[in-house]
Amino acid sequence: MVSDRASERAYDLVLFGATGFTGGLTAEYLAGHAPEGCRWAVAGRNRAKLEALRDRLGLPELPVLVADSADADALAEVARSARVVVTTVGPYQRHGEPLVRACAEAGTDYVDLTGEPEFVDTMYTRYHARAVASGARMLHACGFDSVPHDLGVLFTVDELARAAGREELDGPVAVEGYVRVSGTFSGGTFASTLTAFSRPVQMGQAAKARRAVEERTVGRRQRGAAVGPRWSKDAHAWAVPMPAIDQQIVLRSAAALPVYGPDFRYGHYAAVKRLPIALAGIAGVVGVALGAQIPPLRRKLEQLRPSGAGPDAAQRARSWFTVRFSGAADGRHIWTEVSGGDPGYGETAKMLAETALCLAYDDLPKTAGQQTTASACGAALIGRLRAAGIAFRVLESRPTAAPGRFRG
Numbered sequence: 001m002v003s004d005r006a007s008e009r010a011y012d013l014v015l016f017g018a019t020g021f022t023g024g025l026t027a028e029y030l031a032g033h034a035p036e037g038c039r040w041a042v043a044g045r046n047r048a049k050l051e052a053l054r055d056r057l058g059l060p061e062l063p064v065l066v067a068d069s070a071d072a073d074a075l076a077e078v079a080r081s082a083r084v085v086v087t088t089v090g091p092y093q094r095h096g097e098p099l100v101r102a103c104a105e106a107g108t109d110y111v112d113l114t115g116e117p118e119f120v121d122t123m124y125t126r127y128h129a130r131a132v133a134s135g136a137r138m139l140h141a142c143g144f145d146s147v148p149h150d151l152g153v154l155f156t157v158d159e160l161a162r163a164a165g166r167e168e169l170d171g172p173v174a175v176e177g178y179v180r181v182s183g184t185f186s187g188g189t190f191a192s193t194l195t196a197f198s199r200p201v202q203m204g205q206a207a208k209a210r211r212a213v214e215e216r217t218v219g220r221r222q223r224g225a226a227v228g229p230r231w232s233k234d235a236h237a238w239a240v241p242m243p244a245i246d247q248q249i250v251l252r253s254a255a256a257l258p259v260y261g262p263d264f265r266y267g268h269y270a271a272v273k274r275l276p277i278a279l280a281g282i283a284g285v286v287g288v289a290l291g292a293q294i295p296p297l298r299r300k301l302e303q304l305r306p307s308g309a310g311p312d313a314a315q316r317a318r319s320w321f322t323v324r325f326s327g328a329a330d331g332r333h334i335w336t337e338v339s340g341g342d343p344g345y346g347e348t349a350k351m352l353a354e355t356a357l358c359l360a361y362d363d364l365p366k367t368a369g370q371q372t373t374a375s376a377c378g379a380a381l382i383g384r385l386r387a388a389g390i391a392f393r394v395l396e397s398r399p400t401a402a403p404g405r406f407r408g
Contacts (some may be wrong), residue, residue, distance in 0.1 A: 009080070009081055009082055010039065010041075010081045010082070011039045011040055011041050011063070011081055011082040011083070012038050012040060012082070012083050012084065012360045012361075013030070013034075013038065013039075013040040013041075013082060013083065013085075013086065013356050013357070013360050014040065014041045014042075014043050014065060014078055014081065014082040014084070014085045014086070015027055015030065015040065015041070015042050015086050015087075015088075015356075016043045016044065016067070016069075016085055016086065016087040016088070016089060016099065017043075017044055017069075017088035017089035018042035018043065018044055018050060018053055018088075019042075019044050019046060019049040019050060019053055020088055020089070021345070022088045022113065022143075022348060022349055022352075023044075023088040023089075024053060025345055025346060025348075025349035026086070026088060026349040026353050027042055027053060027057060028057065028349075029349050029350055029353045030353050030357075031057045031059060033353065033354075033357075033388070034353075034357065035357070035361065038357075038360075040062075040063075041062065041063035041065050041081075041082075042062060042063075042064055042065070043064075043065035043066070043067055043078055044067070044089075045066065045067065045069070046066075047064060047066050050064040050065075050066070051064055065077075065078055065081070069089050069096075069098060070095070070098060071098075072098050072101075072102070075098050075099050075101075075102040076102045076105070076106065078102070079099070079102035079103045079105070079106040079108045080106045080108070082108055083108065083109060083359075083360055084108065084109040084110075084111065084356045084359050084360045085099065085103055085108055085109070085110055085111070086110075086111040086142075086352060086353070086355075086356040087099055087110075087111070087112050087113075088112075088113055090112075090113065090114060090116075091114075091116065091194075091195040092112060092114040092116055092119045093116050093118060093119045093196075093199070096112065096114065096119055096123075097119075097122075097123065097126075100123050100126075100127055100138065101126075101127060103131075103136050103138065104130040104131040104134060104136050104138065105130065105134065106136070107134035107135045107136050108136055109136055109137045109138075109356075109359045109360075110131075110136060110137070110139065111139045111142050111352065111355050111356045112139070112140050112141075112142060113141070113142060113143040113145070113348065114140050114141060114145075114245075115141055115145035115193065115196070115244060115245045116195060116196045117196060117203055117206070117248060118196060118199055118203040118206045120140045120141070120245065120248075120370075121203075121206040121207050121209065121210040122206045122209075123138065123140070123370065124210050124213075124214065124370045125206070125209050125210050125213055127370075128369045128370045129369070131368060131369045131370065132368045132369040134368075136368060137359060137367055137368055137369070137371050137376050138369060138370045138371065139359070139371055139372070139373060139376055139377075140370070141246075141249050141372075141373075142351060142352050142355040142356075142373060143348035143349075143351050143352050144321070144343040144344065144348045144351070145244060145246060145249075146244075146245055146246040146249040146250070146373075147351040147355070147373050147381075147385075148321065148323045148338040148340070148343075148351075149177055149179075149246040149247075149249070149250060149268065149323060149338075150246070150249050150250055150253055150372055150373050150374045151338070151373055151374055151381060151382050151392070152177065152323050152325050152336065152337075152338040152392070153175050153177065153250050153253070153266060153325060153374070154253060154257070154259075154374040154378060154379075154382070155325075155336055155338070155382060155392050156175055156325040156327040156334060156336045157169065157173060157175065157259055157260050157261075158259060158379075159327075159334055159336060159394055159397065160173065160327055160329045160330065160332060160334055161259055163330075163334070163397055164329070164330040164332065166330075167259065168258045168259040168260075168261065169259065169260065169329050169330060170261060170262065170330075171261060171262070171263070171329060171330055172261070172263045172264075172265075173260060173261040173263065173264045173265070173327070173328070174264075174266075174327070174328045174329070175250075175264075175265070175266050175267075175325055175326065175328075176225065176232075176234065176235075176239075176266070176269065176325065176326045176327075177246075177250075177266070177268050177269065177323055177324070177325050178232070178234075178235040178237065178239060178269050178270075178271035178323065178324045178325075178326070179242065179269065179271060179321070179322075179323050180270075180271050180321065180322045180323075180324075181270075181319075181320075181321045181343055182318075182319055182320050182321070183316075183318075183319030183320065183321065183342050183344050194298055197293065198293050198298055200293070216255075217255050219262060220255070220258075220260075220261075220262045220263070220264075221262070221263055221264070222251040222254040222255050222260070222264045222265075222266075223251075223264070223265045223266075224247050224251060224265070224266060224267065224268075225266060225267025225268075227239075227241070227267055228241065229241065232269070232271070234326040235271045235324065235326070237271040237272055237273050238271070238272045238273070239267075239269035239270075239271060240269055240270045240272055241267070241268065241269055242268050242269060242270050244268070246268050247266060247268040249372050250266045250268070250374075251264075251266060252372050252375070253372045253373075253374035253375050254266070256371070256372065256374075256375035257374065257375055257378075261329065271324070311345070316341070316342040316345055316346050317341070317342070319341060319342035319343065319345075319346075320340070320341055320342070320343075321339065321340055321341075321343040321347070322337060322338070322339040323337065323338045323339070324336070324337045325337070325338075328400060331399055331400060332397065332398070332399055333396075333397075333398055333399075333400040334394065334396065334397045334398075335394070335395040335396040335397075336392070336393065336394050336395060337391070337392075337393055337395055338390065338391065338392050339390070339391045340389065340390040340391065341389070347390065350385070350388055350389075350390070351385065351390075354381060354384045354385055354388055355373055355377060355381060357384070358377045358380055358381045358384055359376070359377065362377070362380040362381075362384075363380070364376060364377060364378075364380060365378070
């Protein structure tokens, strides 16, 4: 481990990709919420843009580090200078690996926004062992993908365990998450989605390679819910499975943390009130997935929402999200909710920044290698997000005659 060396580094936190749209919002959040004495810097490939950002933030002494996402030597220098590096530079499948490598080698905690399963799995097979050896914690999907879902399930399971009077659940546990969103997703998120959709074969190969080397839990199992679109009595809506990384992240948290019990199952859905809208959404996703695999169409799709651009403050202020969780275990059914404002930009920047600050400053369990926000940060990050205005609450908790079974 390198904790002693890390404490002597020049910066507590470096934000890489600070001049992009989401990167700029993250820099603004850090400027207003980083604790007094926080030693942080902004990094990217264009010094002039970084200095303009610094001026806009009103922080003339904020350090500026120049590094390109393809410059291994410059990235290694950035990683060696920081305790935590947080990056918004995507699509990560194209641009992300050199910084992951640099952080794993330097023993530097790494935080990103990716929702690309192939990238996450490939980084695990290539750098997890090295990060464990160096003491680096590698956290992917630290924005709307997948913080509300990952920590929302942890919150739900913790509440079920608390109601049972146990530190961890000892029987079947079933949780379903239902997502509702009003807002616009970022160009970076759209680009990452297109990248993932364009590489189904490679994504499957990366998942298979990870399974071949990943340590498995003994005496415990974690399963996704293989259920198609349907009317959910729990959600009072059409439940449409979401083709996102969130379910994978939740199941990895369940594998890492005993509180989820010996037999855990999770389903992740968009909750849609009207069937025509649900069907249109499914058709849209299928269309984008097919178009992403044809290079000329993919380029046209990328132009619909270019990276680095986004809605203005008034549009973001009107956006919101809710994720409701239906959980059952030990003869009890519980409803919980995570909710907040603009998911694609404002709250994503908040989640990303608070994850990095949590790693830098909070007293956390000793972990290393590729982790999730639940396994690395857990209750400490939930507390941070609550203080920052993202709600985690119990809506209902009652006994049930059918523990551990999905309803609807």
